[in-house]
Amino acid sequence: MGKEQLPADFVSRMQELLREESDDFFASYDMPRAQGLRLNLLKAERAAEPVRNILRDFRLSPVPWCGTGYYYDETVRPGKHPYHTAGLYYIQEPSAMSAVEMLDPQPGETILDLAAAPGGKTSHIASKMAGRGLLIANEIHPERARILSENVERMGISNAVVTSAAPDELSRRFPGCFDRIMLDAPCSGEGMFRKDPGAIDEWSPSHVELCVSRQWDIVQDACAMLKPGGTLAYSTCTFNEDENEKLVQRILDRYPELELRGMKRLWPHRERGEGHFVAVLVKSAEGASAAERVHAEAESKRGGKPKRGDKPSAERSALEAFKAWAEQDLPGHVLPPGAPLLFGDELYWLPAGEGWSWSEHQLRGLKILRAGLHLAHLKKNRIEPAHALAMASKPEQAARTVDLSPDSAEVSAYLRGETLSVPSEYKGWALVTTDGLPLGWGKSSGGQLKNHLPKGLRQFK
Ligand SMILES: C[S@@+](CC[C@H](N)C(=O)[O-])C[C@H]1O[C@@H](n2cnc3c(N)ncnc32)[C@H](O)[C@@H]1O
Numbered sequence: 001m002g003k004e005q006l007p008a009d010f011v012s013r014m015q016e017l018l019r020e021e022s023d024d025f026f027a028s029y030d031m032p033r034a035q036g037l038r039l040n041l042l043k044a045e046r047a048a049e050p051v052r053n054i055l056r057d058f059r060l061s062p063v064p065w066c067g068t069g070y071y072y073d074e075t076v077r078p079g080k081h082p083y084h085t086a087g088l089y090y091i092q093e094p095s096a097m098s099a100v101e102m103l104d105p106q107p108g109e110t111i112l113d114l115a116a117a118p119g120g121k122t123s124h125i126a127s128k129m130a131g132r133g134l135l136i137a138n139e140i141h142p143e144r145a146r147i148l149s150e151n152v153e154r155m156g157i158s159n160a161v162v163t164s165a166a167p168d169e170l171s172r173r174f175p176g177c178f179d180r181i182m183l184d185a186p187c188s189g190e191g192m193f194r195k196d197p198g199a200i201d202e203w204s205p206s207h208v209e210l211c212v213s214r215q216w217d218i219v220q221d222a223c224a225m226l227k228p229g230g231t232l233a234y235s236t237c238t239f240n241e242d243e244n245e246k247l248v249q250r251i252l253d254r255y256p257e258l259e260l261r262g263m264k265r266l267w268p269h270r271e272r273g274e275g276h277f278v279a280v281l282v283k284s285a286e287g288a289s290a291a292e293r294v295h296a297e298a299e300s301k302r303g304g305k306p307k308r309g310d311k312p313s314a315e316r317s318a319l320e321a322f323k324a325w326a327e328q329d330l331p332g333h334v335l336p337p338g339a340p341l342l343f344g345d346e347l348y349w350l351p352a353g354e355g356w357s358w359s360e361h362q363l364r365g366l367k368i369l370r371a372g373l374h375l376a377h378l379k380k381n382r383i384e385p386a387h388a389l390a391m392a393s394k395p396e397q398a399a400r401t402v403d404l405s406p407d408s409a410e411v412s413a414y415l416r417g418e419t420l421s422v423p424s425e426y427k428g429w430a431l432v433t434t435d436g437l438p439l440g441w442g443k444s445s446g447g448q449l450k451n452h453l454p455k456g457l458r459q460f461k
Pocket residue numbers: 096114115116117118119120121122139140141144166167184185186187214218
C-alpha cells in the first residue's frame with residue numbers, strides 16, 4: 001500500500017510528527033505484517049509438551065517486549081488448532097502485548113479492564129494474575145461483550161466477572177476500588193491501517209476529534225475508579241499526539257494526584273508489529289479526589305454489604321448439590337475465595353478479591369455476562385457441569401479423563417459434537433482433553449461418551 005492510498009491529512013500529520021523518519025514509516029506499509037500469539041500461563045505452565053510442539057510446528061520466535069509473546073510463521077494457522085480451542089494461547093497483534101506488560105498486574109489484586117473486547121488484554125492480565133484476585137472485564141457493546149465472555153471461558157479464567165456497561169455506570173458503582181486499570185481506549189486506529197485497511201475509510205480529522213473527546217470522558221471515569229496508590233495503563237493503537245501524549249498531559253493537569261511512570265510508543269518501521277501507544281500513571285497513596293470521597297461516603301451509608309453466611313437458601317442448596325456432584329466427578333476441584341451466585345438455573349462462583357467484598361448496590365442492575373466461574377446448570381434433581389468449569393479444570397482433578405491426540409480423528413469428532421467410544425467401565429462425567437489440555441465435558445456410560453461440548457462451540461470443517 002503506497003502513501004497515495006492513505007488520507008492526505010494523515011500523511012501530512014505523520015510527516016510533521018516523524019520528519020526524516022517518515023519515509024521509513026510509509027515504506028513499512030509495503031512490508032509483511034507480523035503475526036503474533038501469546039501463551040496463556042493458566043494453561044501453558046503445566047503443558048510442556050504442547051508448548052514444545054507449537055514452538056516447533058508454528059516456528060515461533062520471541063516478541064522482545066513480552067516474555068510469553070511469539071511471532072508465528074505466516075504459513076501456519078494457529079487459530080485452527082485444537083490447542084487454540086483449549087486456550088493454550090491467544091492470537092494477538094505483537095505490539096498490543098506491550099500494554100499489559102507495562103501495567104504489570106499481580107496475583108491477588110483487584111483489576112478492571114475497562115474496554116476489554118475481544119479480550120486480548122483481559123486474557124493477558126488473567127494470565128499474570130494466576131487465578132488469584134478479582135478481574136472485572138467490561139465491554140460497552142453487547143455483541144462484543146459476548147465474544148469477550150467466550151474468550152474468558154476458552155482461556156480458562158476463573159476469577160473474572162464480565163460486564164457490559166458504560167464507563168460512567170461503572171464509576172458510580174466502583175469509586176476508588178481498583179489496584180490497576182487497563183484502559184485500551186477506542187481510538188482512530190491509525191496503527192491498524194496495515195492490518196485493517198477498512199480503518200482508512202473511517203479516518204478523518206473530525207473522527208480523530210470525536211475519539212479524543214470520547215477518550216477524555218472514559219479516562220475521567222477510569223481515574224475515579226483507581227484506588228489511592230493504584231496504577232492506570234492508558235493505551236491506543238493510533239499515532240497522533242492528540243489521542244496519546246496530549247491526552248496524557250491533560251490527565252496530569254486535571255489530576256495532580258496522578259504521576260506519569262512511563263510512556264512508550266511502538267512504531268511499525270522500528271519494530272516487528274503495528275503501531276501502539278502506552279502510558280502508565282500511578283495515583284498517589286493519599287490520592288482520593290474530593291468527588292471520590294463523596295462517592296465513598298455515600299457508598300458506606302448505603303451499607304448493604306452481604307454478610308458472611310447470609311446467602312439465600314436457593315444458593316446454598318445449589319452449592320451443596322454442586323459439591324456433591326464434584327465429590328464424585330471432579331474430586332480435586334477447590335473453590336477459591338468467593339461466593340455462590342444463582343442466575344435462574346445457572347450457578348456461578350463470584351470471585352472475591354483480596355480485601356474486596358461485593359455490595360448489593362454494585363451488582364444490582366449491572367449487566368453481567370459472566371459472574372465469575374460458571375460452575376453448573378441446575379436441572380431437575382441433578383447437576384450438569386458448565387463448560388467453563390471444564391476449561392478452568394485440570395485433568396488430575398477429574399475422576400475420569402479422555403485424552404485425545406490433537407491430530408487424531410477422535411479430536412475432530414469430539415469438536416464436531418459426535419459421540420465417542422470409551423472404556424466400558426467408565427460411568428459418569430469425563431473431562432475430555434487434548435495432550436492434557438481440557439476441551440470440554442462428556443458423559444460416559446456403556447462404553448459411549450455423550451458429547452457435552454456446547455452447540456455454539458462445535459467446529460464443522
Ligand atoms: C481497542 S478496543 C479494545 C481491545 C481489547 N482491549 C483487547 O485487547 O482485545 C476498544 C474497545 O472500546 C470499546 N468502546 C467503544 N466506545 C466506548 C465507550 N464510549 N466507552 C467504553 N468503551 C468503548 C469498543 O467497543 C472496543 O471494544
